[in-house]
Amino acid sequence: MQLSNLMFALVAVGASLGLAAPSPEKGSTETTQWTCPNGWSVCGECNGTSCKIAASNWDCEVGSCVGDGGGDGAICGNHPGGKIICPGSG
Numbered sequence: 001m002q003l004s005n006l007m008f009a010l011v012a013v014g015a016s017l018g019l020a021a022p023s024p025e026k027g028s029t030e031t032t033q034w035t036c037p038n039g040w041s042v043c044g045e046c047n048g049t050s051c052k053i054a055a056s057n058w059d060c061e062v063g064s065c066v067g068d069g070g071g072d073g074a075i076c077g078n079h080p081g082g083k084i085i086c087p088g089s090g
Helices: 002-020
Strands: 042-047 050-053 056-059 075-078
Touching (some): 050 075
Antiparallel strands (some): 042 075, 050 056
């Protein structure tokens, strides 16, 4: 009996979490929209001395991921067909 009560509670909690999820805006074709700053087409985060984009580390070609404005988690990216831009000045 206790096992069935536990299963019922787990199912009820799971269902309530699903119902509490936000719905996409009316007329939206995407449920999640990711926008990058500065008009970049692709963005990632500084990871040590490189820019980590989609699980790949790329060398900074402009700026740095260390120094003022850089550091782990700082946003980095690139313009379409451009160089990898990092925020730091180091």
